[in-house]
Amino acid sequence: MTDDHEAIIPVWTLGTGDTPVPDLAGAELMTAERLTELRSVLAGLAAEPIATLEVHPLPDKLDRSRGIPLDAASPLAQHLSQLITQSAQSSSAAAKATASGEGLYRMVVPAKVAAQFGQGIVRPMAAKGAAGGILSPLVNSKGSIVAGTTFMPVSKAAAAGAVGGAGATAGVVAAGSAALTVAAPLVLMAVAVGVSANADRKRQQAVENITELLEQLHDDKLNSERSELDGCRDAIDKATTVLLDQGKPGVSLGLDSAVHAISKALEEARRRLGKWQSALDKLPDGKAVGIATLTKSFPGIDDDGGTFRAHLELAALAIALKQRVIVLQAVEHAQSDPDNLFRNFARTLKNDQHRLDALESGIAGVLQRLSALELARPSGLRPVFTTGEVDRLMRTAHRIHQLSNGVVLNNRTTDVAIEIARDKDGSVNVFPALAA
Template sequence: MIDYRKATVPVWTLATGDVQVPALAGDGPMTAERLGELRGVLAVLADAPIATLEAHPLPAQLDRSRGIPLDAVSPLAQHLSQLVAEAARNSSVAAKATAGGENLYQLVVPAKFAAQFGRGVVCSMGSKAVAGGIRGPLVDSATGKIVAGATFMPVGKAAAAGAAGGAGATAGAAASGAAALTVAAPLVLMAVAVGVSAHADRMRQQAIEHITELLEQLHEEKLDDEHSALDGCRDAIDKATAILLDRGTVGISLGLDSAVHAINTALGAADRRLARWRSALDKLPPGEPVEVGALAKSFPGIDEEGGRFRTQLELASLAVALKRRVIVLQAVEHAQSDPGNPFEAFTRVLKRDQQRLDDLESGIARVLVRLSALEPARPNGLRPVFTPGEVDRLLRATHRIHRLADGVTVDGRPGDVAIEIARDRDGSVVVFPAVPV
């Protein structure tokens, strides 16, 4: 276990534009609580996104399979290397902490700006978020244990008065204004893009695992075909991601157009199913128990361990996860075409298309909450007494229905988003999924 309690952790304050806010960081060390407060204040005072970047020791045990690897010549790796090199020349704290070349960097984007990335990233979704490995800024990535109490030290010399709280340290230079912020915008853009993409791919992996298990029990050919069509999109999306993150151009030969068509078709099916589910719930008598058999007609398999309804839920999750990756690709491509203003271009593209996904996820979440609140009734029949087996089936069905809303968040408050980047000696990096702090 890494003991951060005795460590001095360098922290950069990154701005994505030439913003002017009061200098708040100062030159002395600060606690984790103070750093969190600083992020919040800067987010309120600045119009452009403000983020913080911390440099922690690289854990000996780190599951790199969860992240997206980028080589040393990729834009993100180069921007990070430039930042570290400049900071090391101007700060003994940064030089000492990054001397080995191996570090775990954590970029934290305040909630005010993280909300622009979509509800599916910034709000914890119960077990899915836990499986994704949510970690706070003072958690050992190898063990998952909280190691609070690190000392944070602002890195680099201050820029012109008030540039992002002394965040001329963004580039580790004493230059003023926009010149000191030139490294930050593309660094934050690429880190957010890769982190969001990795998060969406993590959600895709989880959905695939659930769908495969459910379909093995269900033997439903139409749903199996839908699953195959969506799963077949991964290759084109992975290749397009790799090309764009290396500043290449996505061509027709990748097959991304056909992948997008398959994803949009699946999202259309999810929208239609959601409309049917809402209609079925609206027709139920309010406040009265509902017979499980009647409920299963509109929600097939809801009283079973698997079932068509649960498979359809996972297919919707898979389509959303894939679409989020495609949206990030489109945003990065658009932002790179306007490098002078990358973050605004990036968030503009994200916001336009993410709203549909957010609405779909919110709608499904509300359906699950409404279903979980229902009171299942015993089957209607002439017999006044039911067998123990029938009673057991009713109890199991009731338990499964009530658990439908476990881990579901409806319109949760957005929180700070953390993106961790493991950097090796050769300058290559692995970017882990963006998660709520």
């Protein structure tokens, strides 16, 4: 999607607490570059986490299946509606942009704030069929985002839902400060649903990959592992619906069996990771490795779909499911302490995410080391090798070198974008959080 080059996009600066910051935005129109700079500066100056929220026209074609739908009565939809209603009373730009009742809202959380969630919880996700593409309604075929548009800061007279629940409101910060609307629940719920949608997208991809691999392997044990993990989805989906749609804390306690199955799968993944790392450590430095030696520790690595690749996808599935559970638990803890809403959420999320980051980084390191290996030619007394032996060596080398594709070793945190499609009836659809 691309906006009209003459379009003026309203942008709110949302705070998660009442904190004074210099009025750097003013009332002047801004470019996208200027908005990015402003966001970074405010993140550095504000004592409480801040975010920005833009509203764009709703695209004609939008793949809603990627997101999580919430009805108009959900806390997130109510907070957003309240922001729209109160902003329209004091800002002509906001009133015009939100008059139809529908739109695509884009919340961007600065990297400094996103770092509080854990480094690995949000990463770019490649779109199928588009090299380097990112799953985002605001990205066109060339990868540009809202090119040519200008942004109008919404008046500081606006107010949004504040700490305390869907019906609570709060004004802005003191006069002379930035147009900072206190909207902790809005930011919290947008981040929570966006991160949950992101994790569920990863789960879907892992299940698709595992299913394809297991159809070739016919391995009952791996099939059982996959089924037990994917069977956790129902409990997690129900908890997500109740907690995020109805806003009732405490439901994550009903996830005991699902959490137990996920924890078992994660421990299995850590055990396998340890074996892989040990096997790589035993290989001679700087020497070529025979295919037979490699397949002892990494069975099926020389095939299109082997046991090793199935183990990788099972680990990815367990991690994705655990990330959704972490989000649910973090929201529950945050809602139990309304006076410390966002910081409580971020602290819980970061603490639990740390071990997952270590597991993901360890697996990424193994794939990186494998992709750098040099394969030895077949051993034997014959001076000439058969065509089959040469073909196998070349195929295996190609597959191993491809293992590092998409591996992210640098967990440098970037800005996080959450996009929310709002319909005329007030219901919303929240898309997977992306590295902006």
